[in-house]
Amino acid sequence: MAEPPRSTARxxxxxxxxxxxxxxxxxxxxxxxxxxxxxxxIVNAVLPVAIAWVGKQIVDSVVAAIDAPxxxxxxxxxxxxxxxxxxxxxxxxxxxxxxxSQLLRTRLALHVDAFIxxxxxxxxxxxxxxxxxxxxxxxxxxxxxxxxxxxITQGLSLGRSVLTLTGYCALLLSFSVWAVLALLLASLPFLxxxxxxxxxxxxxxxxxxDERRAYYLQQLLTAxxxxxxxxxxxxxxxxxxxxxxxxxxxxxxDREFARKRGAAVTVFGALSVLVFYGIYVVIVGQTAxxxxxxxxxxxxxxxxxxxQRDFQGAMxxxxxxxxxxxxxxxxxxxxxxxxxxxARVTPxxxxxxxxxxxxxxxxxxxxxxxxxxxxxxxxxxEIRAGETIALVGPNGAGKTSLIKLLVGLYPPTRGRxxxxxxxxxxxDPGELRARIGVLFQDFVHYHFTVQENVGLGWMPxxxxxxxxxxxxxxxxxxxxxxxxxxxxxxxxxxxxxGEELSVGQWQxxxxxxxxxxxxxxxxxxxxxxxxDAEGEHEIFERFAELKKDATAILITHRFSSVPMADRxxxxxxxxxxxxxxxxxxxxxxGLYARMWxxxxxxxxxxxxxxxx
Numbered sequence: 001m002a003e004p005p006r007s008t009a010r011x012x013x014x015x016x017x018x019x020x021x022x023x024x025x026x027x028x029x030x031x032x033x034x035x036x037x038x039x040x041x042i043v044n045a046v047l048p049v050a051i052a053w054v055g056k057q058i059v060d061s062v063v064a065a066i067d068a069p070x071x072x073x074x075x076x077x078x079x080x081x082x083x084x085x086x087x088x089x090x091x092x093x094x095x096x097x098x099x100x101s102q103l104l105r106t107r108l109a110l111h112v113d114a115f116i117x118x119x120x121x122x123x124x125x126x127x128x129x130x131x132x133x134x135x136x137x138x139x140x141x142x143x144x145x146x147x148x149x150x151x152i153t154q155g156l157s158l159g160r161s162v163l164t165l166t167g168y169c170a171l172l173l174s175f176s177v178w179a180v181l182a183l184l185l186a187s188l189p190f191l192x193x194x195x196x197x198x199x200x201x202x203x204x205x206x207x208x209x210d211e212r213r214a215y216y217l218q219q220l221l222t223a224x225x226x227x228x229x230x231x232x233x234x235x236x237x238x239x240x241x242x243x244x245x246x247x248x249x250x251x252x253x254d255r256e257f258a259r260k261r262g263a264a265v266t267v268f269g270a271l272s273v274l275v276f277y278g279i280y281v282v283i284v285g286q287t288a289x290x291x292x293x294x295x296x297x298x299x300x301x302x303x304x305x306x307x308q309r310d311f312q313g314a315m316x317x318x319x320x321x322x323x324x325x326x327x328x329x330x331x332x333x334x335x336x337x338x339x340x341x342x343a344r345v346t347p348x349x350x351x352x353x354x355x356x357x358x359x360x361x362x363x364x365x366x367x368x369x370x371x372x373x374x375x376x377x378x379x380x381x382e383i384r385a386g387e388t389i390a391l392v393g394p395n396g397a398g399k400t401s402l403i404k405l406l407v408g409l410y411p412p413t414r415g416r417x418x419x420x421x422x423x424x425x426x427x428d429p430g431e432l433r434a435r436i437g438v439l440f441q442d443f444v445h446y447h448f449t450v451q452e453n454v455g456l457g458w459m460p461x462x463x464x465x466x467x468x469x470x471x472x473x474x475x476x477x478x479x480x481x482x483x484x485x486x487x488x489x490x491x492x493x494x495x496x497x498g499e500e501l502s503v504g505q506w507q508x509x510x511x512x513x514x515x516x517x518x519x520x521x522x523x524x525x526x527x528x529x530x531x532d533a534e535g536e537h538e539i540f541e542r543f544a545e546l547k548k549d550a551t552a553i554l555i556t557h558r559f560s561s562v563p564m565a566d567r568x569x570x571x572x573x574x575x576x577x578x579x580x581x582x583x584x585x586x587x588x589x590g591l592y593a594r595m596w597x598x599x600x601x602x603x604x605x606x607x608x609x610x611x612x
Contacts, residue, residue, distance in 0.1 A: 015325045019155035022148040022328065026104060029111045037100040038156065040093045045160035047090045048310070049167030052302050054083045060295030105149045112148055115335065116140055122339035125409045126369040133337065135208040139330040147327045154321035161314035168307035175283070175292070175300050182279050183307045185271075196261045196319075201326040203253060210246055217243040272308070279304055341408075343430030348460040350434035353520035356386040356551030357420040357435075359406065364415035366401060366574075375401045376574045379415070388552040390565035392592065397571040399555045400441070403523050406553075408432045419521070437517035441526040441555075443510035447493030450481050453509050454488075457516030467516060475512035476538055480505045522552040540564055559599050568592060 026034040061076035120128075120137065127133050172179040220226050220239055230236055280301065287297040364379040376398045383389055391399045404410050405417055408429050417424050424432055437457070446453050454471055455462035465488060472478045484490040484499055491498030492509075501509070511527055540561045554565060562568055563582040570578035570585070570592045578590050585592040 014329075015155075015321055018325045018328050018332070019151055019321065021332065022151040022155070025112070025148050026108060026152055029107050030104060033100055033103060033107075037097065037104060037152075040096050040100065041156040041160055042163070044090065044093045044097065045163035046167070047086055047093070048164050048306060049171070051083060051086050051090070052168070052299060052306060053171065054079055054086060055302060056295040056299035058083065058295075059298045060293055063294050101149065101153060104152075105146060108149050109146055112331065113141075116331070119335055119337070119339065122342045123337065124341040125404070127337065127340075129369065131209070133334075135212070136330055136334050138212050139205070139208055139327065140334045143327040143330065147324050147331070151321060151324040151328055154317045154324060158314055158317040158321060161310045161317060164310045165307060165314065168303045168310065171299065171303050172307065175296070179279055179282075179300070179304065182275050183304060183311060185275050196257070196264070200257060201323055203257060207250065207253070210249075214243060214246045217246070272312075276304065276308060341429055343428060343433070345428040345430035345434070346460075347430065347434040347458065350431040353420075353435055355549045356520045358385045358418075359383040359521070359551060359553075360416075360418040360421070361402070361405075362416045362418060364405065364412045364417065366405060366410065366413050368401075368410075374574055376405070376412075379574075379576060381569060381576055381579075383551060383553070385420075386549045386551055387566045388554065388564070390562045390568045391553060391555045391571060392557070392559070392562060392568060392595065393571035393577075394595075395557075398574040399571055400525060401574075402571070403438070403440075403525060403553065403555065406523065407436055407438060434517075435519055436521045436523060437514040437519035438523045439511050439514040439525060439527050443507065443513075445493060445506050447495045447498060448491070449488065450484065450490050450492060450509070451488040453492060454512045454516050457513035458518070467518075468512070471512040471516040472509075474515040475508045477505070477508035477512045480508060520550045522550050523555075524552070525555045526557065527554070559596050562596075 023034065023038075026037075058076055058079045061079055065076060116137070169180050169183070172183065217239055220230065221236070221243065230239065283292075283297055283300050283304075286292050287294060292300070360383070361379045361381040364376055365374060366376040367374050379402065391402065393399055401410075405412055406424075408424055408427075411425060419427075419432075419435070446456065448456075451465065451468055452462065454468040454477075455464065457471065458464075458467070461467055468488060469478065472481055480501065481487055481490075492501060494500050507527070511524070514522065514524065554561065556562060566581075567579060568582060568585055569576055570590070572591055578585055578588065578592050580588070586596060587593075
């Protein structure tokens, strides 16, 4: 997690480094626009000094014309024309900066969001189960899409202010070195303000997890897929109370911080005003005594007032840039995380199996990252080429964990997983996953069209209607699709005004997505959990016909479909405890037989016929 750097020197080094990195991102995205933006910023920095100096020339020319009746007035008019040109140039460059800033903001937001999404796509599943990294992702996602331009803007603003102040200080030195020192003293409020930037960032870091919790509560209170249970159990007031409590605490923290910040800036602000008027008195006195001209008085007062504002602006830019820098560190911290799940082979490029391969788990042990509990232990399992096996066992036995290892979502803690004798650790993640069609129990409801929902199973042919129809027929989703007003072009889900499906219909679509892949390894995790008995029987009958020579793994708690498997593998407490056919395992009278008999008994009591 990014923390405020402690030393001032380190702060400046880090700030300068990240300003350059932010400009580098902008240059990569829009080199021409970024170059013009920087050039316009430099022009804007020089113009105020030039305008102040020209103002002195105007006043002195007017005074000279008044004091000497024959003195030409053209000089004063010429300087007025010069000032007009400089003012117009200031206006034009300022307008261009606003225009360029708006364009850069949009472009940078798009590209930085893409950087974040590309990075998260390149991370393995273990990173998504790390709360600290998820806090970093949350802060990067919320802030970093607009912070790069803010950092560039504040960095260039700081540079402009420094250039302008250098010119102002050079002009003030001709009056007195004390005027320059007074100018620095008059900017104390903003020096004080910079001290609060780190405190504000630290406060936001501390409550990142609570902000994620608040967002989660917002989702519970507003998302359509939660509303039934929330209404049924009357959870609304309780959830709203938790949400309100979080934001009340945020408000109290913000109020206390604003009070302290405001008090400090007010005190130092009063000191700043006193310093300015002290210099004001000195300059007016010198002018009245004839030591300096009226034009010089105008110049020094203008320069001092403008210099004070620019110095304050520089301090404000520094404070904001420092704050931006702290948030940008979240982005760079995220981007620095090692990408350990990068697919360099696209599905279209993957070498696919001609027939169902063999799958071997060789002395596999697995623990989830950050956990001491062994999820899988001493797994030695060979699935023959073209074989269909059923994985059964109690909840938490390790069935889904085994599949996560097969598809490369996690590496084994010990041992190897092989496909046709090749260790999957040596395969590119993209190639490995292109060879496997998977339906997970917690499948996604994509609020896209039907065609896209099915086509996402095989991206190279996402728009192939014939292939999607074939997959839908295999999954028994064709009747549902034909009943929709726009068929395969129908939008699904309520988020965008589409058709809402039942849980079982969504599951058939997810199953069609798995079949769309036409892979020779099929993994179905509870593929019929949301279907009735008739629908389940239909799916498995069709699956048995269409599986052909693929190697298939079925995970199910509903044993009515298990006998169709060539072999049944029983897991318990992370170990393989039984293997065999349905008849063999019933004859053994072990865990499988007990689970089968319990389920068969409940079916018989309900008057439902079970297959033998």
